[in-house]
Amino acid sequence: MINEFPRVRFAPSPTGYLHVGGLRTALYNYLFAKKNKGIFILRIEDTDRNRFVEGAVDNLIDTLNWAGLMADEGPKSGGEYGPYIQSKRLDIYQKYANELLGKGHAYRCFCTSERLGNLREEQKKLKLPQAKYDKHCLNLSKDEINKYLENKIPFTIRLNVKPGNKIIIDDIIRGRVEFDPSTVDDQVLIKSDGYPTYHLANVVDDHLMKITHVIRGEEWLSSTPKHVLLYNYFEWEIPAFAHLPLLLNSDGSKLSKRQGDVAVEDYRTKGYLKEALINFVALLGWSAGDNQELYYLNELAEKFSLERVQKSGSIFNIDKLNWLNFEHLRKKTDAELVSMLKDEVSKSEYDAVDYSDEYLLKVIHAMIERVNFLSEFITKSFYFFIAPTEFEETSRLKNWKPETPNHLQRLCDNFENVLNNTKEEFEVSLAKTSEELGIGKGKLIHPLRLAVSGVSGGPGIYEILEIIGKEETVNRIKSAIEKLS
């Protein structure tokens, strides 16, 4: 009988990092669980010993937790259906493989990889519609099998696929999908090293862990008939399936390393907010149907449904991610921003100075509309942390005229009288200077900006002055007069 509350799992293989496609699969599982008061399980599928990567599991969990996707059950969270790492469940798979062996739904295969390779090649040459294992070892006599066993000949255990009715999958996202059993290969279930393949392990674990909904990438759709057969042979209840569309490169191929960053860690180190990444990835393949674009994890969990997941793959479009990062950054509170910027500064080349919260907050208010990333508070407005040593050439050519040094000198003199360092005072003082000199304010503002910041863009000039202060302003102007004249 269907459980009252769903149990879903994210089952990555620990290859060293979390793929953004994996993040989305994990997210959808998580959201589905939260929406339906279910349980979100993390299971590590590390049955390929050749692909073992030291520390990969810890890294995976760390990244998932960073994103806010805490597992209810898993290697770190525990749970009553553990262990949640497949390499620690070998005896379980063995037991079930033996059960299949006993029922005649599986058989030992002693074929060498060489014979398998030749077989494949031969079938290819004959242009056979399908390359499948030829069931050679199914016909071995008891004596032959015993002889092989005694001689310790390595073997695999294969699924014994029998002809029969169409295998029907009722996919939540794709609807009814049919497969003819004749197209299903006698898949290896237990490898010669004793480890199970994905197909056996995932079916056994999903059953034992009482998984109600299998939500995974579309690349698994083709092997689902094997899984269905397995459930049938075990006489187990089949979970609901939902095969998610793939995430793609800009050329439409499956999102891969070659064409940009695929590891969640990459985005994390580049300074993307977890809120932005989650928001972005949630919208790749799913929409609530309204026009909302900005979401937090908890809102997503309220609105999510598998029925509204798109069927076709979606291209990972970095522009929108950047925009979402900007939006989420702006939604942070002052306190959060200050603390984040503090971290950022301490990691930067300006870590020697201990900037006050008040100072950093001023920088934040001045720049928040102008940055997409936290790091840009430092790179785009470096002049709040250090005096400029270089001056933008185009602005210099446009704004630095022969008479400019004299004008700025006069401005400096007037600035000396500024008492409280407020932008209003600087504004009044500059207006006064322009009047005294009989020139437009622009004639002062632009070279002043260049002198003080080294660049032509940025916050309002008076705001910049207020932040760096009178003394520093005067020093910078003087220094610029020397350097640019």
Add this chain to the structure above:
RNA sequence: GGCGCGUUCGUCUAGUGGUCAAGGACGCCGCCCUCUCAAGGCGGAGAUCACGGGUUCGACCCCCGUACGCGCUACCA
């Protein structure tokens, strides 16, 4: 090759037979604002709904075919 899945503006998408001569968002362009750069406001370009047949009074929406794309086709997941 076989099997499976998919196809609405450049991109993410809304759309479940008439309200769609297709709506929103990112990006792009223009105008306004303005000391600059942003942000913001306003506006614009941008999709013969892959193509061809049906079904229907009527199709982006249903059916069939074709094309193209993608996935799987391992003792990898």
